[in-house]
Amino acid sequence: MMKGLKKWRLFSLLAVLTVFLAGCGQEQLSTLLPAGQVGRDQFNLLLLASGIMLLVIIVVVAIYLIALLRYRRSKLGEDFIPEQVEGSHKLELVWTIIPILLILLLAVPTVYYTYKLGDVSAMGAVDEDGNAEHLVVDVTAKLYWWEFEYPELGIVTAQELVVPTDEKVYFNLIASDVKHSFWIPAVGGKLDTNVENVNKFYLVFEKESKDLKDGVFYGKCAELCGPSHALMDFKVKTMPRPEFDKWVTAMQATAEKQNVANEQGEEIFNQSCIGCHAVSGVGESNEKQGPNLASFGDRNRVAGFMDHSKEGLIEWLTDTQEHKPGNKMPSFGGQLSDQEMDALAEYLMGLSVEK
């Protein structure tokens, strides 16, 4: 029995090590590879906390093992009656005070970072000309998709957040139906999107997304919001300021003119889809029921998680409910012929501001 115990301990230690060595997860969505100041602050706190906790575990397990090994009845004899010790004030004081100190060690940075990461006082700051100093993005979470409005810039997009690197980006978060939670694991912790009030926080993106596996960071909805909660993913593109400005200009230009890759597709779109989807990137949130498609061709996924390809798109359009149960877009499987579908898909894939 004892041997079994020892072996298991060794084995579990090895197992833990392997897991550690197996790495820190994937760059585009792991909290262990923070890609910005907020995430890094939190990661540092994680390291500090883990260190303290590891220490606690080691001390406990050490005492435990010694006691278990030394005081077995099989060694001491069946009839051995141990001394009935009542306790020890000295010892008890020790294991009250040391944990208090450890807790203080953790509590101080906790309070510090709580205030630091919660500080949005500079959000509305303007420079001498009255221009906003910081980029502000209004995020609206909806049943199973995300809308991103840039109020100062007059543009709106969906499913893919585009932000400049190396500056504080401020967020206003709200949900329009049920509660969701906005989380970009690699960049920083989450904040809920409540239905009744706007939550504010900031993030800093320090890494360009184009070097990542898919060219984007992954964003997740972190609050149960219905059947397709698991599929309520979004993506984040980060780029240096000049490129970002270029993207903004291109988005603003979609108000006048879009790429039309397929005339028939455009026609079908204007018949069946325009009621819910805009193809102009200029606008505000909540103008339409569905996501803004002005930059659809630049996306990484369809509806947040499906392959971004013509086939993937057609699959989505054909049966939306199968892929994302409970979402608010009707399926068009029966209504459009294969050829029409094809045209529509080509048109949509052509909606781009980056190419």
Place this chain on the structure above:
Amino acid sequence: MSSVAQKKSFGATLWDWLTTVDHKKIGILYFLGGGFFFVVGGIEAMMIRWQLYKPNNDFVSAGLYNDLITMHGTTMIFLAAMPILFGFMNAIVPLQIGARDVAFPFINSLGFWMFFFGGLFLNISWIYGEVPDAGWTSYASLSLASEGHGIDFYAIGLQIAGGGTLMAGINFLVTIINMRAPGMTYMRMPLFTWTTFVASAMILFAFPPLTIGLFFLTFDRMFGGNFFDHQMGGNTIIWEHIFWIFGHPEVYILILPAFGIFSEIFSIFSRKRLFGYPSMVFATVLIGFLGFMVWAHHMFTVGLGPTANAIFAVATMAIAVPTGVKIFNWLLTMWGGSITVTTPMLYALGFIPSFVMGGVTGVMQGAAPLDYQLHDSYFIVAHFHYVIVGGVVLAILAATHLYWPKMFGTMLNETLGKVTFWFFFIGFHMTFLIQHWLGFWGMPRRVWTYMGDQGWDLANLISTIGAFFMAIGVIVLVINVIITSVKNVRVANDPWGDGRTLEWAIESPPLYYNFTATPLVRGLDSVWIEKMEGNETGLTPAEPIKDIHMPHGSIIPLLMTLGLFIAGFGAMFHSETNWGLPVLIFGLLWTFVSMAVRSLQDDLGYYIKKEEILRDMKALNKGGQK
């Protein structure tokens, strides 16, 4: 009536169980009812893990998955863990304090039936086909938006079960306050009794908010209330606060009795007095108290603002201190003792490292800015299964082995017990350790499926395999129970040989009036003291043998509950059918009339005559310790 076993017809036996007010029988009922729901919740867990073993699995649909996690969480917490613990409390605590009965036998029985019918009500949703699906926390925006009657089952079912819990809590409190044997001062009470006391006090203060919260939910969904509908000026965050004002104390309601059970085990199987008894008591009370000051740590990401987050973060971490005191006291109880590794002790030994790991991850989550990352990720799932499975469930399994002889008069097989332990323990770490990393790697909880290639595939597979190890462990336990019950080898008063508290000085199972004469308690671990002084029985009577007052059984608790059960369906369907309202009224009237009958009856109980007790004693002595 006599304690000597009589052959009874099946009907009579059934009637006996339905009407019983004997705390030992109610304990068994709680244990069986909770055990049943544990298996139900366990099967739900296995289905969850099966769905997640590989990416893009389609074993269950998205909607069904949400049903599963909601019912798994709700069932395990309200219908499995708590009732099983209540089972042990009922069976053991009155014996530990030298009482013949609980303070309110009738209410005790009512509490059980309300738990059981509440649980049934909740689970009938599976048959009806509309199942609660907003998570066990049922956050308001989603639970209002949820279609069908699923959430109605949740709100009404938990309301009924919760009422039962509150009654059970008050009953334990008064029992411990008023019914202790002479000499059993507060500072001589065994730790399981103490933790029962504090957990019951927490129930008293934590369940009323739940009642109110569920009431709001019921009214919002069924009777035109607007508490949470923000378009009507309501606020969903109120639900979150109320739920966690209840919910956080709830988790300590679960863990404290578990601590109590382990305290008994460490001291019995180390053959040593509990180290630092007074500080153990103090720590228990402190944990109970602090448990009410930290609820917002579940809401760090709600946007309450830095001040609230900072205050609640620090308060949360503070709980580590009294909990640590307990851990070290257990270690020092072992230190210098004479440790024998029986099955219960094996569970206790498994508990220490498991619970410490779960506890320290709790403290990590308490660091608010860090929790912004961890919240609603698999790290949380890992944390709470480490404390719940590694703490509460291990305690339940340990107590099952420890108290089986006291409850059923026969011993579970030790070898099979150890087999169960190893399967369960290994499976448990395998399932949940890896989930910490899943959380770090960005996997949110409550996801029905996940895309491949995000680095989560292998970890999820390992986790699922571990879960099946746990299931094997539980199945071995069930086999063990069946074999043991069939063999039915009777055991003596103190089958473990080192019992220290009063329950080990009387028959296994005890006579229906527990003690022939109320015992006199002369110190902590009174049976141990008596035995060390050469008194082999372990008991010193505090009074001569005399008539004993006992309560009558009653079917009314069952009837009262039935009324509520019926009313629940009426409430649920009152807006869409025209039979709903009459049924609602009928059910409530039914309950009210049963209640009135009860209070008009003047049930004063009956007396067991002295002669009968003497006869029982003689029968026991002549037959010796079979």
Place this chain on the structure above:
Amino acid sequence: MDLNKKFTPETWPEHPERATLEAKNKFVGFWLFLGGETILFATLFATYIALKNSGPSGFGFSTQELYELPLVFVMTMLLLTSSLTSVFAMYHLKNYNFKKMQLWLAITAFLGLGFLMLEVYEFSHYVKIGFTFSNSAFSSSFYTLVGTHGFHVAVGLVWITLLIFRNAKRGLNLYNATKYYTFSLYWHFIDVVWVFIFTVVYLMGVIG
């Protein structure tokens, strides 16, 4: 327990409400129940405070316009007085004076009934002017808080009525003494809650 045991004022125990173990259990259990009720009402108060004056856009009701102090004042006086009358009843319980106790309890019940009728009047008045339960979050929380209190009053009335009639012929004994006593505790507790309701809901509501 022997119901027929007859007492005289001289043999009647000093604390009849907790003279037996069963009575002690009830006594302590009821106090604990009241401890739980405290939290129950605290939660209702917290919700009310959070939701007061909050309604859909264009919502027209506010605490200042709604509440009328004279009515509340009369209700308060009724309930406070009924608290005193139940103290009188308990005084006679201790003195083993059954008739007088019943009388004072009946008076208590009448005062309580008066309170309840005024509350019903108040609610129906609000409903008439359009302030219904479903009208807003404010109305829901208002009716729930004040209504739960009113419900407690109603339960108390039923309870005491049953007690008075049930025991009218039997007189006082150690079995029903506890019942009477716990009723009086309950009744005072209702009064305690009302003190906070008239302060937090009505008075502070009028101040705004």
Place this chain on the structure above:
Amino acid sequence: MADIQVYKRTPAEQSLAKRRAKLAMRNQVMMFSLMIFLTLVSFSMVVAFEKDVPGFSQYFIIPMILLFAAVQVGLQLYYFMHMNEKGHGIPQMFMYTGALFGFLIPLTFVTIVWW
């Protein structure tokens, strides 16, 4: 009633007990008058506020009426509900705990955990 010791008070004891009870009763009535008085003051302060009587600002009135309410509750508990008598340790402990939590919950709702 097997478990109750019946004790017959002597006439002297009985009259003492009666006198004590009467005295206690007078105390109760006094406390009641105090409660009525506090209620009256509370209501009149608010009426004064409504009538814009100078000096009655809400920053003065609200704490005062809350204080009066707390005093009234204390009187009810300690006198009407006899918590001042012996054998009320447990009720006191649980009522105080309940009152503390019951105070903290609304307090957090109006301060730190609400917006």
